[in-house]
Amino acid sequence: MEHSAADRVKVFLIAAALGGLLGGLALYFSGRADLAATVWFVGVVPVLAALLVEILRSLWRGEVGLDIVAALSMSAALLFGETLAAAVVALMYAGGTFLESFAEGRARREMRALLERVPRTATRHRENGLEDVPLRDIRPGDRLLIRQGDVVPVDGTVESASAFLDTSALTGESLPSRAEVGGDAMSGSTNAGEAFDLVATRLAKDSTYAGIVRLVEEAQKSKAPMARLADRWSLGFLLVTIVIAFAAWWFTGDPIRAVAVLVVATPCPLILAVPVALVAGLSRAAHFGVLVKGAGPLEAMARTQTLILDKTGTLTEGRPQIVKIDSHDGTDPDEVLRLAAALDQATKHPIAQAIVTAALERGLSLSVPTHVTEAPGEGLTGQVEGKAIVVGGHGFVTGRVGKLAEEYPELAAGSVLVAVGIDGRMAGHLVMADPLRDGTRDMLARLRRQGVKRILLATGDRREVAERVTEGLGLDAVRSGLTPDQKVLLVLAEREHGPVMMVGDGVNDAPALAAADVGIAMGARGAAASAEAADVVLLVDRVDRLGPGIEIARGARRIALESVVAGIGLSVLGMIAAAFGYLTPVQGALLQEAIDVAVILNALRALRISPAET
Template sequence: MKHPRAWLRDYALLAGALLGLAAGGTAHLSGAADLGNQFFTAVTVLVLAATVISSGRILICGEVRVDVIAILAMTGALLLRQYLAGAIIALMLTGGGALERYAVARARRELSALIQRAPRIAHRRVGAEIVDVEVEAVTLGDVLLVKPGEVIPVDGIIGSADAVVDESALTGESKPVKLEAGTSVRSGGTNAGAPFEVRATASAAESTYAGIIRLVGAAERSKAPFVRLADRYALGFVVLTLVLAGLAWALEGNSMRVLAVLVVATPCPLILAAPAAIIAGVSRAAREGIIVKGGGPLEALARVRVLLLDKTGTVTVSRPEVIAVETFGTRSSDEVVRDAASLEQVSVHPFAPAIVAEARSRGVEPGFPNNVREQMGSGIAGEVDGHRVAVGQLGFVVSGPTNIAELRSVELRTAVEGSSSVFVSRDGVLVGVLLVQDAIRPDAPRVLRSLRRAGIQRIHMVTGDHPDVAELVGDVLGVDRVFAERAPEEKVEVVRLLREEGSSAMVGDGVNDAPALALADVGIAMGARGATAASEAADVVLTSDRLQSLVLAVEIAHRTRRIALQSVLVGMSLSLLAMGFAAAGYITPVAGALLQEAIDILVILNALRALRGPRPTAPHGVDTKRLANELASAHRALKPHVGELATLASRLDGLPGPEARVQLECLRDMLEKELLPHEREEQSTAYPIIERMLKGEDPTGALIQTHHEIRRLTRLFARLVAQLPSEGPAREDLRDLRRVLYGLHAILVFHFAQEDELYSMLDARA
């Protein structure tokens, strides 16, 4: 970046060139040709001297710039008394520099906006008063007031009833989000609603936005390899220009043709176009919530052919959720969840939020526990409604051997699925188990398919998980290879191995990914925690926690590099063509100067196209984000009931007949009164929107056929239940009931996974 004094000098030279050219033209029109030529000469000498000084400094550093051609052209114009041509060259040179600076400033606008909006004052609550303090003075635990329209100064927890936050500067997400009390909030978002309080969980220097500012600073200081390549090409272009000029002299001995060739070659579009396009691409990425640390990583990303994905937090949501509840004995699944949530609401275990959320999704209100004792890594125990409840590992919740046949199937399921078991006991008796899993992101398979279409040839996954679990996730995602049971230091070896396959990128989100991110040709950090080790080690940071941003980053990189190459090749071709005509005598020095200026303007404007780009849009008049959230919420509410289909099927043999009939009737009512209405609503509202969005690639036909099969199995199940005697199912009924229950469970799990992936597209288009 140029020093402000250099910018002032350049603008002064441009103003002098304009005034001198205008004064000389006016003098010529008034008949004072000698005076006009003096003005032209003064302008040429002034710009020539400044150019010689600046080029000399660069030449001392070992670099050759195309300004050498401009020096030769202006010197030739003075020697051949082509004063007007010399003045036009001077104006062209200073104007081209100003045009380039405008392009760079326009391209950097998004990056500069991120820096300029950084808050400097925070409103700290001290007793009943609000005191303004410097942001740097905020410490952990301070309660801050964020007024409407203000930027949240530090990371913290919402202390008010709720808050409406606009995070578009961080994530590119245009619509404000509503955050409830107790929710974590990141610095850098804007208060889009009423005033609210935030309890600081980090200082300003350690907060998200400060980290992003540091990343932006690194991006602004960077210089792309493509631009360095362009600088190296300057020497070759200078030599080519001198050769053409020499041929023009050798053919005719006409010095005017030589001068015309030099004029047309000044300045070089190669030098102007490449930096403008690359910086424009970096700025476009910043507008979409993608921080690229300069042009180098952006160009490297465009060349990536091998992608390595970390599993946890990258292709999974990194937020555990309850996927099934198995019960042992007479207590229902809702009662087991209530017992567990009553204790987990005061626990610090990572699974606690998932269990409390499961209770909330079932409409179950947890009780308040007493005499709670938590043993880290084992479980938590306490009194709930006068009963002793324990939640955690099997050896913690019950003492002695447990002779429950269903435990074997639970152990087998967790081993195959990679889920974790959270056992629940009541008064020393095992009553159930919650299966908890870090779910795959719904949009992950679709994103990986999009990456392959964008030019990524091979996609691999690395994880510390057991090979059985890792291969299961890899199959769902469709990756080429899975590297399982790899420690953080071993991930570095995987990256080193994959670099032999071609230009590689590594995507991760944790501190343990930082070494691998640093080694990869392009390191990409997921999530908005700009101050983490992963973000600091990465070359690209996706500030939104959405995998779709990775596709957008790759597309921006490809488009930017394509526009830069296009600008260079078109500009150079036009310049060479014009030089050929000038050497043949068809272009005069004055006309050549005007023509070259037009070429420069053309390539600069073309390079600035990298600032824009097509964005996926939702159908007109449809709030796709709201619709996606509603459908996803309905799926979350129904999934526990879907899990009970398989659970009940496995327990039918051991249940008393009347109790089995009651539970079967409850499932029938759920299917008829909740599930089928939900499927009809999806088919009438969401499917038409998806069909319009995907145009010729509509997958909803297959989903509709799945709906038909779900309805058929539901009708069959309802008929089987209706025919049961009052004493419950006989042995001959159990086979048909289990077959239908297992069939419904399998098709609903598969169907929900398909729909979740499609609904993630609705959210991405919002």
């Protein structure tokens, strides 16, 4: 298991603080109080040094955080010989920072499996055969072999008779498109048909996919950093602490009272309760298939006001499905589907595979076809159970079995028509489309009840398709025909209404996901680029997981705030008691420990958040 240098430092600090505290206690109870004080001092020093470095970095960035209170309490305790109190504070601080980084490290490890789609090599023709070469070695004019299922590595032109390209990850168009010889093929699209040759027209670094990656990087850099929930309380709490500590020292002349105030004031309820509640929320969200890459994105989810949704693969299934079967000669519709699917077993075309899947889902028995002939991109002919079957585009089939007496009605935008001929007659048509996901309307209504005020569609698909799919959903706006940079501009424009959440699954969504306050990727079948750029990944292919995810995020944030208010309130009461001399520094540290236990137990309630079922 890999760990970053920062993670190793945090592990070392918590080990040093714990070792110093326990070692000092062992020496103290064995009668070596002088040596115990030295061990406590040694255990505190590395934590205090790391804390001071972090404070200087924060001040350089113009930020004032709770770290200053922790540094003051440790420094004052060491200065006036209260080493045990300093050791307790050091352990609590080191434990809090470790908890904050724990969830992010776990999320990074779980994300590695989602990043395998990005092409790193390509197959290039050479004089005596083929060779695999790194993308950086491809030059314009190189002839590449793009096998079935391969991601096109660079922009180029098709040199074979034709190619079928799935561009859904780039443009949002859910159905594959055909590119004739000499036609353009964009990097990042997937070969959905037979292998074809591609002549590179650009370097990999200048291609469409690389341009989208650069947009992601720029969007991430321009994204405003999110303040931690604890830090938003820091300045007020810091001022209260200094006022009470200074007043205690000023009016009594006893510096130990100020030390006691600072020790009680150590913001462990903020340092510990907030990350515990949010990490618990992360774990709870993962139980529902929502992988959140850290406490910051989880908190941002809880404050979302605007939701922007991609269409293909997000609102819709992202793959063609049969929505209607028309029979023209009295043949049972299931029989039309069964015979068409039996013949389609002989090809890997995505529409054919969708027909086979639909037949199997209906429990239909598929015979093995014989004498199959395929016209790439047009259709198939063959024998099934002794019958002559023709399946393909309407023109392909009518050219072999003749036209219907009446012209087939025009299809809705975004639909595909597959004709089926049986024994020389037009037997039926299969109407295919990329339908809306089940439960989408209920999901959107639930999100509005949870406080999402604006819901928009942002897609690269055609306007007529976008409007047909979203009809009746009550969206606040539909934006179609968008390029990746236009999606980023839409996200930025919507920020005037509050924090923005963007949901998508394609490469073209990645820049907008990076620019949004919360980017959510469909990780089950989505592009690796979108999963990498996003703050949240839906590990199951269900957009309705958004509801439980937001509900858990809001519940975890509410519990964190409850813990903060209760903990800080108790700390202020303890500070006042210490200022009047009722608590020594060590007693103050023990009181703070009791407060810590209480707020942590409360924060752990986030593990039991039960979102309403969708």
